[in-house]
Amino acid sequence: LAAGEWQRGFISLLDKLVEEETGPKGDADIRHHARELQKLLSARDVHPLQARLDLDAKRPLPQPEAHIPVYIAHRITAASTLPPLPPILEPALADAVFTHSAYTNVQKQKGLPVGDNYERLEFLGDAYIEIVASRILHSRFPHIEASQQAHFRENLVKNETLFKFACAYSFPDRLRHGSHLEKNKAWEKIISDTFEAYVAGVVLSDPEHGFEIVEDWLTNLWAPQLLNYQEKMIDNPAARTNLQALICAKGIKLDYREEKPMEMRDGGQQHFFVGVYLTGWGFENAWLGSGEDRAKGDAAINAANDALRR
Known part of the structure; x- marks a missing residue:
């Protein structure tokens, strides 16, 4: 007999022996040692039957899925x-x-x-x-x-x-x-x-x-x-310089000033409102454009861009 078949047969005999020694006339020592020998033999790496190997290859068991709470x-x-x-x-x-x-x-x-x-x-x-x-x-x-x-x-x-x-x-x-x-x-x-x-x-x-x-x-x-930071884009960062070059000459003045008080918005964010005004060329504090932004300087640039678009 092959080693695997011999061991399986011997384990079956030990099962029968344990069963016989379990009765009122059984020997507790024989029953104990038979069970221990049975455990040792069962723990060995016994090769499975070829039919089982073929079954596992052809019809494998699905992997068990552990349920994890959501x-x-x-x-x-x-x-x-x-x-x-x-x-x-x-x-x-x-x-x-x-x-x-x-x-x-x-x-x-x-x-x-x-x-x-x-x-x-x-x-x-x-x-x-x-x-x-x-x-x-x-x-x-x-x-x-x-x-x-x-x-x-x-x-x-x-x-x-x-x-x-x-x-x-x-x-x-x-x-x-x-x-x-x-x-x-x-x-x-x-x-x-x-x-x-x-x-x-x-x-x-x-x-x-x-x-x-x-x-x-x-x-x-x-x-x-x-x-993921999205940098704030300004249409024309040089708008104040461009507006100055387009309008100003000797005695001509552009004034950037807050048109209304700064606001505190959600998250403690400051928000400024700035307008640009012209004095000269026959005008006195004439409004040219307005802008708003989180920074006062950027609000002024937006005001200049607004003036250039008009």
Whole structure:
């Protein structure tokens, strides 16, 4: 007999022996050793029958599909596009990052030991994030106006952006808050604060390399937004010079002034309204054109372009 057939036959005999020794007159030692020998033989790499090999080749079993809840699948998909989360090397800082003040208050009421919460770390992390965003925009977008850089930075560091990053890394699941918190704007602020605290924790736990690690990590996180930046186009950046050359002579004056107060729009964005006026050639403060923009200088250029088109 082939080795595989011999082993299968012997395992069958051991099955019969175990069955016979299970009765009231059976020997417990024989039954025990027969089962152990049966396990050892069954664990060997016994070659399957050729018919089974042929069946597996012709009619393979479908791969089993594990059911993953939708909310877990969503998190896995989101996390797969993220850079690795840098570790916080100091355990006390790591605990503080995910501890809300409500939790520490509950611990105090119970008379239990209380550690730090994330509030002081959030204060510092907020500053680090703004510095990193400023450095990135200053070095990678040197050609855009400071006002545009400030507006772009606001989009990078706003709570909505940090909240999405924190959720992708499952920060809400790690937060100890000690009470029920509704999933609203206040919750979004808490989770974005946790992200800011985490940044501070990484920097403080590694004084030598922490800031460099955070800057590289945030650059990777912000890379899609940085790549998708759409630079604001102005019809004719030299419009003020062109208008000056076309109209002005000795005693002729062009005056650019705000036509109405600056407005603060959504996201804290400034918006200016500027008009250009002519004095000379028989005119006194004659309106020539108007423009508006996030920067006062760009609003003036748009006003000159408006005048040139008329």
